[in-house]
Amino acid sequence: MKKIAVLTSGGDSPGMNAAVRAVVRTAIYNDIEVYGIxxxxxxxxxxxxxxxxLGAVGDTIQRGGTFLYSARCPEFKEESVRQxxxxxxxKRGIEGLVVIGGDGSYRGAQRISEECKDIQTIGVPGTIDNDINGTDFTIGFDTALNTIIESVDKIRDTASSHARTFIIEVMGRDCGDLALWAGLSVGAETIILPEVDTDIKEIAERIENGIKRGKKHxxxxxxxGCMSGEECSKELLKYINVDARVSVLGHIQRGGSPSGQDRVLASRLGGYAVELLLDGKTALGVGIRNNALTSTPFEEIFRNNKHEFDYNMFKLTKELSI
Structure with missing residues (x-):
């Protein structure tokens, strides 16, 4: 293999630049030309x-976002467009493609591998939602988690000062990992997730019981993915009279300098993606399981589809929030 390319796709996540850097430098170390898409x-x-x-990826490991930029491209689903x-x-003689992104990005890489046998493809999981099957963690999840924790710690100060109930809406369309991990980390009284049925009346009763024993906020x-913060507030106020405020953290969760964990994870996964291409592998998504690098066929990733949810952690959050 003499030439490979790398792209970032879908929603940006902190650590994407670190992953691109690892791809570029690992490739050049192995005498491979690298192209950025x-x-x-x-x-x-x-x-x-x-x-x-080498200079193109200098001074990038600490930067959030992606210097390669990202974009949605629904037309790539069409075969003529993919061709x-x-x-x-x-036409450039590129034989390998590393795609850094989420589920939709992986599907594009799989289509290329199916339709073009002379180009190998490897997927690297870059998404703050942590919703990719085949890996314990995705690039950007840890940074987003810490952004949420820092924000909620500040919100708790004003919640305490005014004896308010704050509803914090975080990202996670189909996967509740951000809400679950952040909720446990900040000591949230209630966590509402797409993986678990929610009873707003029961939540209201728990808040009311807390107020009776002297809890102020x-x-x-x-x-x-469950409901908006505003929807949650409206439902909650049907059962309990509290001073409820909503804070939507929004795209702040995607920004910022990547954490040390995300920089290391991105570097390991980016380098591993190039190693797999050199070994002649294709149509695989790289990941990390129990701190060991792994690779999973795209077909298996899509077949299982859902990232494994930690019900034991959710149970713990309920036990700790009494």
Missing amino acids: YHGYQGLINDDIHQLD RGIENLR SIIMVAE
């Missing part, structure tokens, strides 16, 4: 592809 799959079909050298992108790779953590 700008603006994700949109850049692939628009031929926005440029060679990267344009494949031809842009072929409460934190409710809501994953956006």
Whole structure:
């Protein structure tokens, strides 16, 4: 293998730059030319592809976002559009493609591997939601988690000062890991997740019991995949009269300098992706399980689909929030 390319796709996550850096430097160390595809799959079909050298990834490991940029590209689902992108790779002699992103990004990489046997593809999990099957953690999850913790710690100060119930809406469309881990970390009284049925009346009763024993404020953590913070507030006030306020953390969760854990994870996974390409592997998503690097076929990732939810951790949060 003489030439590979790398792109970032879907929602950005802290640590993507560190992963690109690892791909580029591992490849160059092994005498492979590396090309950066700008603006994700949109850049692939628009031929926005440029060679990267060591200097191109200097001073990037600590930066959030992605210097390669990212974009949604629904038209890449069309075979004729994908063929344009494949031809842009072929005319440069690119034999391997590393795709850093989430589920949709992986599906694009799988299609390329199916339709173009002379180009290998490897997926690297980059998403704050931690919703990719085949890995314990995704790049960006830890940084987003710490952003939420820092924000809620500040919100708790004002919640305590005014004896209020704060409803914190965090990201997590289909996976509640951010809400679960953050809720446990900040001592939230209630965590509402897409994986678990929610009884708002029962939540109201728990808050009321807390007030009766002298509790002055409460934190409710809501994953956006269940309901919005405003919807949660309206339902809650049907059962209890409290001063409820909603805080939607929004895209602040995607930003910021990546944590040490995300920098290390991104570096390990990016380097491993290149190693797999050198070994002739394709159509695999890399990951980490029990601190060991792993690879899982795209087909298996999509077949199981759902990231494994930790019900024991959820049970613990209920026990600790009495």
